[in-house]
Amino acid sequence: MPAIQLAHLRQRCAAIADHFDQPDVVVSDLHALFSIYADRTHRTGQTGEPPPLLLSYNVPKPVLRQVLIEIRPQVTNNRTAAFQLCDLLWREEYYEMRLLATQVLGLIAPLPPDPILDRVVGWIKSTPDEQFQRVILEQALNSLRAENPERLITQTNEWLANPDFKIIKMGLMALNPLITSSEYANIPIFYRSITPFVRSLPSPLRETVRETIESLAKRSPKETAHFLRQHLMITDNQDAAWLTRQCIEFFPAELQESLRSLLRASPKN
DSSP states (O other): OOOOOHHHHHHHHHHHHTTTTOHHHHHHHHHHHHHHHOOTTOOTTSSSOOOTTSBOOOOOHHHHHHHHHHHHHHHHHOHHHHHHHHHHHHHSOBHHHHHHHHHHHTTSOOSSSHHHHHHHHHHHHTOOOHHHHHHHHHHTTHHHHHHOHHHHHHHHHHHHTSSOHHHHHHHHHHHHHHHHOTTOOOTHHHHHHHHHHHHSOOGGGHHHHHHHHHHHHHHOHHHHHHHHHHHHTSTTOHHHHHHHHHHGGGSOHHHHHHHHHHHHHOTTO
16 A cells, blocks of 8 residues: 555545546546555454455545545535435445445435435445444434434434334434434433333344433433433333443443432332
8 A cells, every 4th residue: 555645645536526427437436546545454353344244445544535525515516416426336345435425425415305314224224234334324314414403303213113123223323423413402302212112122122222321321411310210210110220220330420329229229120
């Protein structure tokens, strides 16, 4: 892998952006660019591993970042070509290509949001790797999360009401970037969304719901402690007790003690 010369990299990426209205050319040019900066010495087991079923050029992050910088204005100006590029990138079974697909999709204005959401659902269903599913939900929904978070909340609630555990898990994972965003202040809406799973938690969803409670505890510890207390006081709510024990370390000391006292006061918990 050659050393990155920023001026040359900018020039190559700008040339790629010039072909934005020809998505097939962009994909071909990206393969050529990534071949130049591929890390042939990378070994499995190192940090930042791509999903195991995908090939990878292992290019440095600055290369991908510069590509996005150059094509961002084109995405804004040519929504149709942006969607076409996303689709072509996703068909390439390379980590960098699919990562770029999610990032480009996250730059497209969500007006309307359905073409974005349809792609996200399709990509999630075709991705067995859960870590990369999280990348898709974080990156591809960026514009919708920023510009129309209420529409995204509505969509996640539809996913959470689905009988398919895989779709429910997708909804839960889609909530986390909203929970951790300081720009979104309507915290109570998240408690309403996850209440059914705290009341009765199916085993395939236990870890994902636990992660959601952890995020809420870090974002709003007092409200989350109150939320858990309400469910702990319900007779024999073993699921709320399990979630509380798993997440108690993420609360401030005084809230930890009050939650422990409530757990001790309930013999079945």
